[in-house]
Amino acid sequence: MTETLTFTTPDGRTLCAEVAGRRDGPAILIHQGMPNSRLLFEPWIEDAERRGAFLVCYERPGYGDSTPRPGYRVADGAADTATVADGLGLGRFVVWGISGGGPHALACAALLPDRVAAAATIGSPAPFDADGLDYFAGMGQENVDDMKLELSDPAAARRKAEADRQEMLAMSDEDPGLGSETLVSNADTAVLTGPFGRHFHRCVQSGLAPGSGGWWDDGQATITPWGFDVAQIRVPFKVWHGAQDQFVPFGHGKWLAERIPGAESSLREQDGHLNVVAERIGEVHDWLLARLTP
Numbered sequence: 001m002t003e004t005l006t007f008t009t010p011d012g013r014t015l016c017a018e019v020a021g022r023r024d025g026p027a028i029l030i031h032q033g034m035p036n037s038r039l040l041f042e043p044w045i046e047d048a049e050r051r052g053a054f055l056v057c058y059e060r061p062g063y064g065d066s067t068p069r070p071g072y073r074v075a076d077g078a079a080d081t082a083t084v085a086d087g088l089g090l091g092r093f094v095v096w097g098i099s100g101g102g103p104h105a106l107a108c109a110a111l112l113p114d115r116v117a118a119a120a121t122i123g124s125p126a127p128f129d130a131d132g133l134d135y136f137a138g139m140g141q142e143n144v145d146d147m148k149l150e151l152s153d154p155a156a157a158r159r160k161a162e163a164d165r166q167e168m169l170a171m172s173d174e175d176p177g178l179g180s181e182t183l184v185s186n187a188d189t190a191v192l193t194g195p196f197g198r199h200f201h202r203c204v205q206s207g208l209a210p211g212s213g214g215w216w217d218d219g220q221a222t223i224t225p226w227g228f229d230v231a232q233i234r235v236p237f238k239v240w241h242g243a244q245d246q247f248v249p250f251g252h253g254k255w256l257a258e259r260i261p262g263a264e265s266s267l268r269e270q271d272g273h274l275n276v277v278a279e280r281i282g283e284v285h286d287w288l289l290a291r292l293t294p
Contacts, residue, residue, distance in 0.1 A: 002040060006065070007058075007087035009080060016065035017058035017084055021048040026292050027093035028285065029081060029108070030057040031101030034222075035168070035215045037064055037203035041196065047282050051289060056093075058084045060104070062214020063207040070217055075227025077104035078111035085115060094288035096120040098277045099248060103127075103222060106256075109235050110228045118236040118291035120284055123245050123273045126252040127230070128223040130259075138249030140182035147223060158216060165212040168204045185244040187272030196278035230260050236291045238264040240284065242271025 002020045009015060018038040028048060030040070038059045048055040060077065061069035069076070081104070085093060094117050097105030102124020109119035126133055136144050150157040184192065191197065208215060237260050241253020250267070257265035266276075266283075276284070 002045065004038070005087070007084050009083045013061065013067035013069060014065065015058050015061075015067075015080055015084055017056055019054065019056050019088070020045045021054045022052050023054055023088075025052040025054045026289055027054045027056060027085075027088070027090045028288065029085065029093055029095045030055065031060075031077070031081075031095065031097035031104040031108075032057060032203065033099030033101050034218050035063065035204050035207040036060045036101065036218060037207035039199070039203050039206055041199045041278075041281075043195070043278075044281050047285055051285060053285070053289065056084065056088065059207065060214065060218055062210070062217050064209065064214075066214070068213050068217065070213070072217060072221055073225070073227040074103045074107050074221050075111060076107075076221075078107040081108050082112060082115065091115070092117045092292065094118045094120075094292050096122065096284050096288060097124060098122045099124065099273065100218060100222060102248075103226060106230055106233070106260075107226065107228060109233045109237055110230065113235055116235050117293070118238075118288050119233075120238045120240065120288055121253075121256065122240040122277050122284065123242065123248050124239070124252065124256065125222060125248045126255045126259075127226055129225065130252075130255055133251060133255045135252075136249075137251055138246070140246040142182050143247060147219075150219060150223060158212075161212045161216050161219075165208050165215065168208060171201065171204075183246050183273075185246050185272040187242060187244040187270060188274045191274050191278040194278075196274065230256060233260050233263075236264075237262070238266065238284075238287055240266045240271075240276050242273065242276070243267070243269045244272040247273040 059066040102121035
């Protein structure tokens with residue numbers, strides 16, 4: 001059973017979250033990808049309930065029922081996460097982020113070391129200005145084209161984002177339309193035609209319902225300076241990334257694993273962008289909760 005809650009930030013914005021599991025159990029905060037939504041995937045809830053854990057996911061600014069905040073940085077996600085945690089009466093907690101939510105999990109690890117007991121990313125991008133990383137190498141052409149348009153012609157990119165939003169709102173439950181063949185690897189095809197594909201459909205339509213502004217701001221935050229350095233992370237951290245990932249190339253995961261002090265990693269040839277979060281979230285929860293001591 002899930003519950004929807006709202007929280008007010010110090011500057012008066014609303015953050016909307018979905019929670020499930022035991023309120024008195026160890027807390028796991030989730031940062032979903034782009035487009036973003038608060039909606040929890042049922043297998044994540046089932047896994048948390050088996051562990052007696054408490055699962056929390058909030059919508060980043062401008063998505064769903066969360067107030068827009070144009071110009072926010074990835075670092076600002078740490079303060080928003082703290083607002084949600086404070087509203088729930090949480091002390092220490094663990095965090096994971098998938099895809100475009102990964103940078104926000106990194107921000108929490110870097111900027112909330114007294115609150116975050118451990119953190120993990122699954123298919124997360126590295127900073128756009130990452131030293132020694134060819135950012136676009138191995139990335140699906142659709143994402144390359146969209147990001148380069150954002151950089152070269154923001155007005156045109158903004159119009160395209162709205163057109164893409166309309167297409168996503170029109171997609172069917174049976175055809176989540178996550179992207180072209182340049183993005184969806186063999187490892188991801190199966191999960192998109194199953195329950196996770198339907199979850200993605202619901203997340204996209206819920207998150208984009210108020211407009212494309214949150215999606216645009218989220219993307220801008222990813223390709224501009226994040227406001228912190230991943231090298232300052234000192235909490236236990238693990239990077240999951242698949243060699244078949246065409247949304248966020250494998251090199252990003254390897255770069256993060258090398259730059260985060262003491263980071264562990266699961267960098268597997270057979271994984272894509274989505275199969276870990278869709279089918280093996282228990283591995284992530286196992287690792288995180290083992291590091292959350294009373």
